[in-house]
Amino acid sequence: MVEIIQQLINGLSLGSIYALIALGYTMVYGVLKLINFAHGDVYMVGAFAGFFAATSFGWGFFPTLLFAMAVAAVLGLLIERVAYRPLRNASRIAALITAIGVSLFLENLGILILHPDPRAFPDLIGLRTFEIGPLLINNRQLVIIGTSVLLMLLLHYIVTRTKMGKAMRAVAEDGETSRLMGINIDRTIAFTFALGSALAAAAGVLVGIYYTRIDPLMGFMPGLKAFVAAVLGGIGLIPGAMLGGLVMGIAEVFVVAFISSSWKDGVAFAILILILLLKPSGLLGRAAREKA
Amino acid sequence: MGSRLGRIPCRLGLTAMVFTGLLALVLGASPVASAAQSIKIGVVGPLSGDAATFGNSVKNAVKLYFDEINKQGGIRGVRIEIIALDDKAEPNEGANAVRRLIDREKVTAIIGTTTSGPMTAAAPYANSQRVPMLSPTATKEGLTDIGPYIFRVCFVDDFQGEAMARFARENLKIKKAAILYDNSDPYSSGLANSFSRYFIQFGGEIVRKEAFGGGDQDFTAQLTRIRNSGAEAIYTPLYYTDAGLIAKQARQLGIKVPLLGPDGFDSPKLVEIGGEAVVGSYFTNHYSPHNKDPKAQEFLAKYKAAYATTPDALAALAWDAADIMADALEKALATHDVSDQQGIRESIRQTLAGLKDFHGVTGYITFDEHRNPIKVAWILQVTPEGHRVVTTIKP
Structure with missing residues (x-):
């Protein structure tokens, strides 16, 4: 029983990270109906931006986090402007293939510029462990979970209480009509990319602190898993991405702990297949929510 | 080192091929002492790619060793020429490199390969051509069972x-x-x-x-x-x-x-x-630079002077391989003429097979009947x- 709770804590940490990445997938899908496969690589760039802020400027946790989020937001804007906006009216498959192209471009550019060797992320948060009875939790896990919750609350506020958030919801609901209502669609979509990218960068920095290793290909697997998480929760739905991320993280940790590590990735994708077969709209999705 | 290196992706395939070609050109064009007689020794290891430090450590140590020998007039007046080829730690590349060393470069013996994957692929050919092959660093089980011409300096996993x-x-x-x-x-x-x-x-x-x-x-x-x-x-x-x-x-x-x-x-x-x-x-x-043994300290000093870095275990093992090979050549050249290449090869094989308590920088080395060293960890x-x-x- 103690072990189950302990593994639950591990799963929550991993799940928070998946949730942060999944949010970007789901928001972009919401406004553009595009699976942005380059999203995992934006997360990688965010981690490296944090790495350089911490090592070159010697910054602490918060400045590093903000810097990484800012760099990724700019990258998100750039990707949207250069790669996706010219294809806004092209077929969805063209945009999807472009997304894969952007992803490969970022990965290989990373290998070229940053070198494929993994790097050790600096210890921005000194390690402290707390024992609660037989349970063990450390401050880094608390920071991961805390930062994620904080960012998700902030996102929730932006989406539900601000004008831009209202515009995002309107564009997600119906792009053409919102344009007729005077909403600047280009700006709204660009803002969505920036927001999602910033969240991915935050996940990148948190991963760097917790797992201590970053490399140019680190975005590939978490990117795919977060995509599964977004689909699991119901793609296009913000609370769905959070729930999907947490479920994925916990499922993965439990599989490794109680079945076998070899099954870990298999289970993640088995979840994807099952959800597509049984409830394609996701855990929180309503059937036929998606419009043509 | 382990056979893990077999699955390193061939990202740089073409570039590396061009690089290997250029390397061969450069090496081929390097001046060979025209008057003195010479013997060629091949070295094989990953000189490019993800495992490049392994191969370069081996190459550097072997070159350093034989450069010094040549400066002192060679082994019984015979110059030793080193030909190093890149295998990128890939089995196919290793097999090609060894084939080329034997067929085209006519090497007398080979120090290599560095990693286990290429060794598996390359050693059968060397053995069939009766060319002694002494791997400094391939640790996988059973490699030396490929045949009586295959030896190694490192202990097995x-x-x-x-x-x-x-x-x-x-x-x-x-x-x-x-x-x-x-x-x-x-x-x-x-x-x-x-x-x-x-x-x-x-x-x-x-x-x-x-x-x-x-x-x-x-x-x-x-x-x-x-x-x-x-x-x-x-x-x-x-x-x-x-x-x-x-x-x-x-x-x-x-x-x-x-x-x-x-x-x-x-x-x-x-x-x-x-x-x-x-x-x-x-x-x-396999080795520690803190080993107080005078021979190990001498190696450490020479390597540091030449390359401005502390040698790793791969360099130390390669140094021992070169040292053992030089000993075997010394014995072979006492009884064979340089032109009798196969005679020299047979003599090297015999010396290696009987190697006992060889004082190396990685410890004292004795080969067992499977041509694996008995030595300390x-x-x-x-x-x-x-x-x-x-x-x-x-x-």
């Missing part, structure tokens, strides 16, 4: 597992150990098996054996299980990157027991990645500056 198991039981008095290994890597899983077998044989208990797949970076689930198992040490048969990460995550989970590792820990990057979490860990190795402990010698384990 099975002995590393045994040495660490013995050290853990007898020196550290550990009763319960856990294992965390990479089940996608034959080097790692092979070591995990031999450690586990010997640790139980020496009266210990393996309380948990956990695995992960290559490329994973979250080990918290496995480590949480290990923490609850009451293990007094964790055997992690891995290369330095994964080991550093695991050490850090173990400390985050409040695990304070030492990590035990193999020769894959031998890199300055271990402390860079693992920080203070890896300090205090123990690992088995060094047990080193990681310190913030690098490592210190704890003891040596005899076979």
Whole structure:
């Protein structure tokens, strides 16, 4: 029983990270109906931006986090402007293939510029462990979970209480009509990319602190898993991405702990297949929510 | 080193091919002493790609050794010419390189290959052509069973597992150990098996054996299980990157027991990645620069003077391979003319087969009937500056 709770804590940490990445997938899908496969690589760039802020400027946790989020937001804007906006009216498959192209471009550019060797992320948060009875939790896990919750609350506020958030919801609901209502669609979509990218960068920095290793290909697997998480929760739905991320993280940790590590990735994708077969709209999705 | 290197992707395939070609041109065009007679020795290892430091360490040590010999007038007046080819740690490339060294370059003997994968692919041809092949560093089981012309200077993986198991039981008095290994890597899983077998044989208990797949970076689930198992040490048969990460995550989970590792820990990057979490860990190795033996110190000084860096275990093993090869050549040239290439090869094979208590920088080396060395393993402990010698384990 103690072990189950302990593994639950591990799963929550991993799940928070998946949730942060999944949010970007789901928001972009919401406004553009595009699976942005380059999203995992934006997360990688965010981690490296944090790495350089911490090592070159010697910054602490918060400045590093903000810097990484800012760099990724700019990258998100750039990707949207250069790669996706010219294809806004092209077929969805063209945009999807472009997304894969952007992803490969970022990965290989990373290998070229940053070198494929993994790097050790600096210890921005000194390690402290707390024992609660037989349970063990450390401050880094608390920071991961805390930062994620904080960012998700902030996102929730932006989406539900601000004008831009209202515009995002309107564009997600119906792009053409919102344009007729005077909403600047280009700006709204660009803002969505920036927001999602910033969240991915935050996940990148948190991963760097917790797992201590970053490399140019680190975005590939978490990117795919977060995509599964977004689909699991119901793609296009913000609370769905959070729930999907947490479920994925916990499922993965439990599989490794109680079945076998070899099954870990298999289970993640088995979840994807099952959800597509049984409830394609996701855990929180309503059937036929998606419009043509 | 392990056969893990077999699965390094061929990202740089074309570039590397061009590079190998250029290298061959440069080497081919290098001035050869026209008057003096010469013998060619081939060297094979990854000189480019992800494992490039391994091959370059071997090449540098062998070149350094024979440059010095040549400066002193060669072996019985015969110059030794080194031809180094790149195999990128890939089996096919290794087989091609060895084929070329034998058919085209007409080398007398080969020092190589550096890694186990290419050795598996390349050694059968060398053996069939009766060309002696002495690998400095390929540790995989059974490689020398390919044939009577195949030898190696490093101990095999099975002995590393045994040495660490013995050290853990007898020196550290550990009763319960856990294992965390990479089940996608034959080097790692092979070591995990031999450690586990010997640790139980020496009266210990393996309380948990956990695995992960290559490329994973979250080990918290496995480590949480290990923490609850009451293990007094964790055997992690891995290369330095994964080991550093695991050490850090173990400390985050409040695990304070030492990590035990193999020769894959031998890199300055271990402390860079693992920080203070890896300090205090123990690992088995072929060599230590802290070895007080005068011969080892002499090698250390020469290597540092030539390359401005501390030699790793690969360089030390390659130096010993060159030293053994030079000895065998010395004997061969006493009774054979330079033109009698096959005679020299047979003589080298015989000398190697009878090698006994050879004083090398990695210890005293005797070849057994399987042409594997019987030699000590060094047990080193990681310190913030690098490592210190704890003891040596005899076979």
